[in-house]
Amino acid sequence: MHLPLQDDSRLPHTTYSADARTPLGLSPLRGSHRADVAIVGGGIAGCSVALHAVEAGARVILLEANEIGWGASGRNAGHVPPATKHDPDEIVARYGAAAGQRLIDAAEQAPIVVAGLIARHGIDCDYSVPGIIMAAHTEAAMRANARRVDYWQARGRPVELLDRRKAAEMIGSDYYLGAWIDRRGGKINPLAYVRGLARAAIKAGASLHEGTRATRLERDGGRWKLKTPMGQVGAEHVFLCTNAYTDDLWPGLRATVVPVRAYQFTSRPLRDNVRKSILPGGQPMTDSRRLLSGIRMHSDGRLQFGGQGPAFGPQGEPHWRATHARLQRIFPQLGELETDYWWTGFMAMNGDNSWHIHELGPGLLAMLGCNGRGVALATIWGRELARYAAGTPARDFVLPPSQPTRIWLHPVARPLVSALIGYYALRDAIEVRRLERTRPAA
Numbered sequence: 001m002h003l004p005l006q007d008d009s010r011l012p013h014t015t016y017s018a019d020a021r022t023p024l025g026l027s028p029l030r031g032s033h034r035a036d037v038a039i040v041g042g043g044i045a046g047c048s049v050a051l052h053a054v055e056a057g058a059r060v061i062l063l064e065a066n067e068i069g070w071g072a073s074g075r076n077a078g079h080v081p082p083a084t085k086h087d088p089d090e091i092v093a094r095y096g097a098a099a100g101q102r103l104i105d106a107a108e109q110a111p112i113v114v115a116g117l118i119a120r121h122g123i124d125c126d127y128s129v130p131g132i133i134m135a136a137h138t139e140a141a142m143r144a145n146a147r148r149v150d151y152w153q154a155r156g157r158p159v160e161l162l163d164r165r166k167a168a169e170m171i172g173s174d175y176y177l178g179a180w181i182d183r184r185g186g187k188i189n190p191l192a193y194v195r196g197l198a199r200a201a202i203k204a205g206a207s208l209h210e211g212t213r214a215t216r217l218e219r220d221g222g223r224w225k226l227k228t229p230m231g232q233v234g235a236e237h238v239f240l241c242t243n244a245y246t247d248d249l250w251p252g253l254r255a256t257v258v259p260v261r262a263y264q265f266t267s268r269p270l271r272d273n274v275r276k277s278i279l280p281g282g283q284p285m286t287d288s289r290r291l292l293s294g295i296r297m298h299s300d301g302r303l304q305f306g307g308q309g310p311a312f313g314p315q316g317e318p319h320w321r322a323t324h325a326r327l328q329r330i331f332p333q334l335g336e337l338e339t340d341y342w343w344t345g346f347m348a349m350n351g352d353n354s355w356h357i358h359e360l361g362p363g364l365l366a367m368l369g370c371n372g373r374g375v376a377l378a379t380i381w382g383r384e385l386a387r388y389a390a391g392t393p394a395r396d397f398v399l400p401p402s403q404p405t406r407i408w409l410h411p412v413a414r415p416l417v418s419a420l421i422g423y424y425a426l427r428d429a430i431e432v433r434r435l436e437r438t439r440p441a442a
């Protein structure tokens with residue numbers, strides 16, 4: 001069985017890595033070290049913990065098997081929504097009124113925390129807040145959009161329901177029934193962001209190591225001991241921030257998520273008139289289909305979009321025809337669509353589409369389960385872990401800690417998830433066919 005950590009250890013060439021922001025080039029851990037906080041995983045989560053913990057005065061060591069940002073953090077779509085995957089009423093139903101509201105507030109504040117870190121540490125990562133568009137491909141999705149807009153407008157937030165005509169203007173396509181725009185959402189170069197967090201942590205005194213896989217974790221005389229191929233770290237607190245790339249370092253943790261390979265593509269720079277016609281306000285967008293659908297325009301005229309391909313196993317060819325055909329049906333003005341870059345990364349799926357923090361032992365926490373909402377949320381949950389190291393008990397976390405739950409039938413989850421993805425694709429296709437029949441005649 002192919003595990004995410006077995007992918008090529010070099011970061012793929014993406015629209016982000018092409019952007020001339022240099023890798024950190026950090027040396028592997030050698031020898032024996034002590035720390036207050038040791039972190040496994042150098043994505044946004046791990047680097048946020050490192051930065052916040054070192055700023056709080058802790059001695060911090062971070063171990064990354066490949067390079068900083070090598071996991072989902074350096075490969076994602078770079079949308080920064082001010083919310084979790086769940087609607088506010090679902091969060092309140094699950095956590096109760098007070099705890100649910102804290103969680104909703106924290107998720108809403110998360111992009112502001114990201115903006116604050118970027119400003120404070122001078123991180124050059126193209127962060128902007130033009131809003132995020134969520135388009136509806138069914139009447140049911142339109143009704144759900146209207147409910148979301150009612151909820152946030154009642155609280156005075158800058159959101160707006162877009163009818164078909166208004167959505168067509170903002171998207172540059174009359175494909176969808178309508179949409180809503182949340183003006184609190186943003187977009188980012190996530191690789192530059194995670195590298196910036198790492199640089200800020202190093203500047204504040206943290207030791208970060210690339211090419212350093214943690215191979216063993218054990219309790220040793222009241223501390224945790226992490227072993228690596230060329231060294232070891234003894235630490236009071238250990239935080240596992242390995243998400244979809246979780247291996248067998250801690251027994252059973254890998255079985256709490258199913259890593260699903262997701263695909264990203266970037267077109268060649270589009271002709272000037274075409275580029276100006278697509279998402280002219282600069283907002284990234286997603287739609288209400290079940291499969292990954294993010295689209296954003298870059299300032300160099302490249303269109304970035306999610307697409308399809310095999311969800312498991314070693315990286316193979318994407319499903320080119322289906323991916324391109326979808327884009328061309330939404331934006332007929334594209335004509336021939338030529339792809340400059342494509343790459344894949346793993347998302348951690350779990351049963352409840354939520355992030356989880358697990359207290360695995362005294363001072364030992366794991367944080368994982370991103371499900372496609374991680375740029376801002378990994379940043380704020382990372383800050384929670386740093387607070388834990390400074391004395392805040394886990395029970396006071398905004399995201400209440402939970403017991404690790406092994407995914408039912410985990411050893412055969414892949415065929416089951418593949419079947420589920422196939423079913424989602426079929427339902428999407430049926431609904432999209434209905435949608436296309438409603439499209440105004442050209």
Ligand SMILES: Cc1cc2nc3c(=O)[nH]c(=O)nc-3n(C[C@H](O)[C@H](O)[C@H](O)COP(=O)(O)OP(=O)(O)OC[C@H]3O[C@@H](n4cnc5c(N)ncnc54)[C@H](O)[C@@H]3O)c2cc1C
Pocket residue numbers: 005040041042043044045046063064065066067068069070071072073074075076077078079080081212213214215241242243244245246247249262263264294344345346347367368370371372373374375376377378
């Ligand atoms: C294609 C794609 C699109 C996405 N789009 C968005 C989006 O638009 N907006 C959004 O908010 N979120 C998005 N996400 C989700 C987001 O990228 C993740 O939630 C987030 O990056 C998770 O960060 P992380 O630090 O928890 O994990 P990761 O960034 O995955 O980092 C985990 C790291 O752990 C390291 N590691 C694992 N095991 C070990 C070990 N034993 N020793 C040392 N190191 C180890 C790995 O090498 C890896 O670098 C997307 C994800 C994907 C895959």
